[in-house]
Amino acid sequence: MDQIHLSVNDQPVTTSKGDTILAAASQAGITIPFLCWQPGQKTHGNCGLCVVQIEGTDRLSPACSTLASEGMVIRTETEDILEMRRNVIEIMFGDDVHDCGSCHRNGNCTLQNFLNRYHLSKPNLEEIFTALGL
Ligand code: SF4
Numbered sequence: 001m002d003q004i005h006l007s008v009n010d011q012p013v014t015t016s017k018g019d020t021i022l023a024a025a026s027q028a029g030i031t032i033p034f035l036c037w038q039p040g041q042k043t044h045g046n047c048g049l050c051v052v053q054i055e056g057t058d059r060l061s062p063a064c065s066t067l068a069s070e071g072m073v074i075r076t077e078t079e080d081i082l083e084m085r086r087n088v089i090e091i092m093f094g095d096d097v098h099d100c101g102s103c104h105r106n107g108n109c110t111l112q113n114f115l116n117r118y119h120l121s122k123p124n125l126e127e128i129f130t131a132l133g134l
Pocket residue numbers: 097098099100101103104105106107109110111112
């Protein structure tokens with residue numbers, strides 16, 4: 001299998017051709033938060049939580065749906081990225097309508113999976129920001 005080499009937060013990373021940036025970073029022990037993508041599912045790249053900065057591009061790119069390529073230089077935690085992630089979380093969880101216990105999506109919900117991943121019992125902006133280091 002072809003191997004490619006890139007840099008993530010100044011750390012050299014080797015990954016397989018066809019891997020996403022999210023997968024490449026994960027192999028190197030670098031955590032990028034994700035929400036709309038779920039392991040084993042098709043990537044839609046909709047929510048924007050997993051965005052990263054690719055050197056030489058003007059816009060932030062979703063790590064879950066962007067393939068890693070040879071020589072890429074990636075940053076995962078600039079101020080712009082953290083602000084974008086805060087905005088995503090505020091849009092998703094910034095209202096008071098999330099009461100999982102009385103919700104018909106309880107047990108089958110991407111947002112709830114996200115909360116479970118970060119060991120959060122209910123949507124609470126401050127707790128989510130803290131869990132994500134935002
Ligand atoms: S199950 Fe999902 S949609 Fe329903 S309240 Fe919980 S997080 Fe919100």
